[in-house]
Amino acid sequence: MLRVGINGYGTIGKRVADAVSAQPDMELCGVAKVSPDYVAIGAVEAGYPLYVVDETRIEEFREIGVDVAGTVDELVEESDVVVDATPSGIGAENRSLYERHDTPAIFQGGEDATVAEVSFNARVNYDEAEDADYVRVVSCNTTGLSRLVAPLEEAYGIEKVRATLVRRGGDPNQTGRGPINDAVPDPVSIPSHHGPDVQTLFPKLDIDTIGLKVPTTMMHVHAINVTLENPPASEDDVRDLLAAQERTIMVPEYARIDGAGTLKDMAADAGRPRGDIWENCIWEESVTLQGSDLYCMQAIHQESDVVPENVDALRAISGHLSGPESRSLTNETLGIGF
Ligand code: NAD
Structure with a gap:
């Protein structure tokens, strides 16, 4: 013990x-x-x-x-x-x-x-x-990015990652945090500190990150572009790869989950403690391959991942x-x- x-x-x-x-x-x-x-x-x-x-x-x-x-x-x-x-x-x-x-x-x-x-x-x-x-x-954001980078790097090799992190303004109990009516570049300098943090796990990874803060307590949402060295034949291959990861959930179109709020509602309905979502939630439809450029969007529950x-x-x-x-x-x- x-x-x-x-x-x-x-x-x-x-x-x-x-x-x-x-x-x-x-x-x-x-x-x-x-x-x-x-x-x-x-x-x-x-x-x-x-x-x-x-x-x-x-x-x-x-x-x-x-x-x-x-x-x-x-x-x-x-x-x-x-x-x-x-x-x-x-x-x-x-x-x-x-x-x-x-x-x-x-x-x-x-x-x-x-x-x-x-x-x-x-x-x-x-x-x-x-x-x-x-x-x-x-951190929560670095954990979320790393869970995505690891399988992509192993399967296809990565030339470059660009990620825009739309960050929750505060946790639900942080009554004094904000913004309450704005979208704030945070940090305003580019790249943000998140990229170097991902490099503590992937020292050779080329990654630039941009951060903003918005008025929600629900989750962070990442908009990601990964340039792959050896892209697969179709984006379905990427979907299958990500779906096979232990701590990744692919959010299907039929579920009609249109944002972090509905994700949190689903977690609460499922009886998750505190409505927690430990996994990366990747919108299946957002997984798009254009040549060697892969795009996707994922939500990260900052309190629990x-x-x-x-x-x-x-x-x-x-x-x-x-x-x-x-x-x-x-x-x-x-x-x-x-
Ligand atoms: P929190 O403020 O919710 O909790 C911290 C707790 O520590 C509070 O109860 C506080 O009273 C207590 N505390 C303060 N000084 C202390 C001391 N000297 N000794 C013992 N306890 C003390 O903070 P949190 O959100 O749980 O964050 C904790 C750490 O986890 C931070 O490093 C944060 O960056 C990291 N983290 C936070 C999140 C998030 O979104 N909340 C996500 C991932 C990682």
Whole structure:
């Protein structure tokens, strides 16, 4: 049993905690939280031991009926591996905490790649994390792009990727984020930082990315052009290739799913926890081949696509299952694939 602690119990942390609890080879030691609020109450109701980040606030947790199991230091000491899901930049500050306890850690994509020895995606470089103590699961957008790039590169070779990322303004609980009535180039400089992040997984890939932010909390949508070195005979070949990927869903025309909102509605109807969509959702009709240029559009659920990747990163770091074994166990336990 791999004993896992979660430090930072927000959008990503709570989903990873639930996913870890669903694994037969893992035990959730507990979650560390800063503030006593509805999320802390939810953690206790889920049966997760709750540890505090700031000892001076223990009484505030007790006042709202939350039992405190200990401090984050104790959680890190008890854990075989910690998943750090704190806000961008805090993870890097926490690295010394994990080093002090000699506890390996998994960081998130909001951190610079330098926070860890390896930037990680389970489909791309599972084996590279085996000897690492510190691994960074790449961001939601980078995860989505990498899941598309990996099979295309293997099957046809890639000359160049150009991707426009239409990014959600904020997550549903981020009430202060925006824009609320605009489409904002973000970042306005081209290329955006996303391309270099994909290159942490594919160092030789030629990729340019452009980013915008729009008023939605649903999902990111990517409009992608890939120039292939050896294009297949027809775009149906590409559709078949992408449909065969474990964490990709081809959205068929007959389903009448016209946007991220209907995708999220379908996920909720399907009883997915929190309406989560762990897979890349590629509109089948958008897959178009013009000579060696492939085009497609995909939606990426920012709150959840990195969750299975975190679970696989835990196994990669502990080394007790191979990549295919881990991915298949994660997919089965979470219910990945509609
Ligand atoms: P979040 O704000 O929802 O959650 C972070 C949690 O950490 C909050 O509960 C916060 O109170 C807590 N926290 C703050 N300081 C802390 C500290 N010192 N110690 C412990 N906990 C602390 O953030 P999130 O969206 O879950 O993002 C976490 C990481 O995941 C970031 O690196 C982010 O870039 C990355 N990520 C986020 C998304 C997304 O869309 N939300 C997608 C992929 C990756």
